[in-house]
Amino acid sequence: MKNGLFKIMMYAPQLYLLNALLQIFRSIFLLLPGPIIAAFFDSISHQHQSGWNLWTLGALLVGAGIARVLAMLSSVATDTTCVETGKTLLRRNVFQQIIMKTGARTLPASSGDMLNRFREDAHQVSEPIVYNLMAFGAGIQALIAIITLLSIHPLITIVALIPMIGSNILIECMTTRIRAYHRESRQAAGAVSSFLGEVLKNTQAIQLTGAQQYVIAHLRHLNEKRRQTTLKSLFFTNVVLVSVSRNTTNIAFGIILLLAAQAMQQGSFTVGELAFFLLYLDQITAFIAQFSIGLAKRKQAGVSLQRLQTILPADVPENAVVDQSPLHLRGTYPALPQPQRQAEPLTRLEVRNLTYLHPQSKKGIEDISFLLLRGTCTVVTGRIGSGKSTLLRSLLGLLPASGAIYWNGQQITNPASFFVPPQSAYTPQVPRLCSETLRQNMLMGLPDEPERLHAAIHAAVMERDIQMLEKGLETVVGPKGTKLSGGQIQRTAAARMFLREPDLLVFDDLSSALDVETERQLWERLFTNRAHTCLLVSHRHFALQQADQILVLQDGRLVAAGPLEQLLETSEAMCSLWNGTIES
Numbered sequence: 001m002k003n004g005l006f007k008i009m010m011y012a013p014q015l016y017l018l019n020a021l022l023q024i025f026r027s028i029f030l031l032l033p034g035p036i037i038a039a040f041f042d043s044i045s046h047q048h049q050s051g052w053n054l055w056t057l058g059a060l061l062v063g064a065g066i067a068r069v070l071a072m073l074s075s076v077a078t079d080t081t082c083v084e085t086g087k088t089l090l091r092r093n094v095f096q097q098i099i100m101k102t103g104a105r106t107l108p109a110s111s112g113d114m115l116n117r118f119r120e121d122a123h124q125v126s127e128p129i130v131y132n133l134m135a136f137g138a139g140i141q142a143l144i145a146i147i148t149l150l151s152i153h154p155l156i157t158i159v160a161l162i163p164m165i166g167s168n169i170l171i172e173c174m175t176t177r178i179r180a181y182h183r184e185s186r187q188a189a190g191a192v193s194s195f196l197g198e199v200l201k202n203t204q205a206i207q208l209t210g211a212q213q214y215v216i217a218h219l220r221h222l223n224e225k226r227r228q229t230t231l232k233s234l235f236f237t238n239v240v241l242v243s244v245s246r247n248t249t250n251i252a253f254g255i256i257l258l259l260a261a262q263a264m265q266q267g268s269f270t271v272g273e274l275a276f277f278l279l280y281l282d283q284i285t286a287f288i289a290q291f292s293i294g295l296a297k298r299k300q301a302g303v304s305l306q307r308l309q310t311i312l313p314a315d316v317p318e319n320a321v322v323d324q325s326p327l328h329l330r331g332t333y334p335a336l337p338q339p340q341r342q343a344e345p346l347t348r349l350e351v352r353n354l355t356y357l358h359p360q361s362k363k364g365i366e367d368i369s370f371l372l373l374r375g376t377c378t379v380v381t382g383r384i385g386s387g388k389s390t391l392l393r394s395l396l397g398l399l400p401a402s403g404a405i406y407w408n409g410q411q412i413t414n415p416a417s418f419f420v421p422p423q424s425a426y427t428p429q430v431p432r433l434c435s436e437t438l439r440q441n442m443l444m445g446l447p448d449e450p451e452r453l454h455a456a457i458h459a460a461v462m463e464r465d466i467q468m469l470e471k472g473l474e475t476v477v478g479p480k481g482t483k484l485s486g487g488q489i490q491r492t493a494a495a496r497m498f499l500r501e502p503d504l505l506v507f508d509d510l511s512s513a514l515d516v517e518t519e520r521q522l523w524e525r526l527f528t529n530r531a532h533t534c535l536l537v538s539h540r541h542f543a544l545q546q547a548d549q550i551l552v553l554q555d556g557r558l559v560a561a562g563p564l565e566q567l568l569e570t571s572e573a574m575c576s577l578w579n580g581t582i583e584s
């Protein structure tokens with residue numbers, strides 16, 4: 001994206017403008033000692049009298065130093081604010097797009113790599129802005145210095161500047177390499193974070209399979225690659241570029257000394273002017289070094305910005321990464337928008353020709369059509385891999401399926417944003433809980449109303465489990481607390497769903513973690529309350545017997561639909577499931 005850095009500056013123009021002004025002050029204050037030192041040397045060499053005595057010149061020098069330190073401190077204070085603001089803007093925008101748009105689709109990179117991009121790449125996009133503002137201040141300083149030096153001795157100035165211009169051209173020629181090295185080093189760092197994330201997730205599997213040696217060797221290999229690529233990138237930007245600009249200065253100093261010696265012999269150059277030249281040339285060099293680093297960092301920022309853009313969902317425009325909506329860095333956060341009803345309560349939900357094939361396997365579901373009526377229960381069944389989860393996730397917009405979905409006759413164009421409470425809620429096969437208390441995991445932002453909470457816990461058959469826990473609903477669960485069983489996690493997620501009182505309840509296969517009796521109890525409680533419309537995946541006899549309608553899937557296709565009795569008479573697939581693989 002072009003102008004990405006400029007758009008970040010436009011987010012807080014006053015802050016960046018203030019920083020630019022302070023950079024200019026800081027740089028200009030660096031020039032103040034020049035004429036004072038020249039007058040000092042001319043005075044002691046009796047070549048030119050400024051009219052000020054040595055004490056006055058000394059006091060002026062100290063004053064210029066203090067002014068410089070003050071300007072430097074104030075610009076450094078805004079440097080950090082600028083970098084942090086830009087970083088936060090990028091992180092917020094990327095995070096918002098990922099959380100709002102992808103739903104439960106898999107992340108575009110591993111969680112370790114995602115964190116690495118959030119932390120490092122956001123920093124590496126934001127930081128160069130300040131470097132470039134510093135280079136801007138130093139540029140104005142260099143311009144003033146060049147004009148002053150030209151007015152003293154044009155020939156020496158021009159000859160001294162030639163090697164510096166040459167070094168700049170050289171650095172510009174190295175652009176492609178700077179980018180390539182930075183890209184390699186960022187990819188290598190991402191691979192290490194990714195792998196560490198995988199290791200932390202799978203510690204038990206690694207121990208059980210005795211794969212520790214392999215893991216250590218692979219980590220060592222990835223780390224070595226990171227070391228080499230980072231070293232190459234840092235060496236190139238910090239050593240090669242800086243040494244090119246520093247050595248150019250040394251060449252320029254040498255040229256000045258040669259030419260100045262000749263001019264002094266002829267009496268057309270004073271010691272004070274030589275001191276002036278050497279001091280100002282140092283400032284010009286500082287600009288060139290700053291400019292080179294700023295340039296290199298800008299190239300690296302382009303790579304990092306691209307890395308942030310590639311983790312955005314495919315349908316999001318690339319400039320969303322520098323979106324200008326408010327950050328709320330100070331004061332209280334605005335109130336969260338409450339879920340709004342987007343349609344009249346469900347009376348009928350019609351699904352036509354729903355199709356989704358997973359790109360990696362070309363398997364999924366094809367041409368599935370069915371109708372759900374208010375207050376009914378529909379059970380989806382079929383063999384392993386027949387497409388049951390894919391069907392639920394396609395309906396809910398968690399997979400980008402084709403086909404049409406009608407809610408009370410109105411077509412739903414964006415199922416991902418529609419199939420949320422209060423329209424519908426979903427318990428996946430493997431739900432996730434946060435490291436919070438059970439109560440917070442169930443409420444997740446809803447007001448704590450004891451009666452509603454207890455009704456939801458009862459509906460989820462969770463009351464006995466809570467009694468058994470020492471701290472009951474206040475038990476902290478998840479990675480930082482008590483480890484719940486798979487069934488308890490599923491039922492906590494089910495209670496969370498019931499609390500939202502949606503029109504449509506969607507459950508993916510609870511039998512994977514619940515024993516027959518608990519699952520039977522859960523369906524029993526659910527089916528006695530016919531206020532809900534349910535769509536659930538199950539193999540259990542009890543659920544199939546209670547269902548108003550069963551959808552039988554085979555190899556991603558709907559091969560039979562209807563109540564159990566009818567299907568047992570008409571569908572071979574249903575009979576085979578009922579008599580064979582289905583547990584009672």
Ligand SMILES: Nc1ncnc2c1ncn2[C@@H]1O[C@H](COP(=O)(O)OP(=O)(O)OP(=O)(O)O)[C@@H](O)[C@H]1O
Pocket residue numbers: 358359360361362363364382383384385386387388389390391509
């Ligand atoms: N992320 C994925 N990438 C590639 N293929 C996938 C993916 N998820 C599912 N599939 C394939 O799509 C088909 C349907 O999978 P799905 O999980 O919907 O079946 P299922 O009936 O729910 O299985 P189960 O009973 O094991 O839960 C399977 O062949 C599966 O291998």
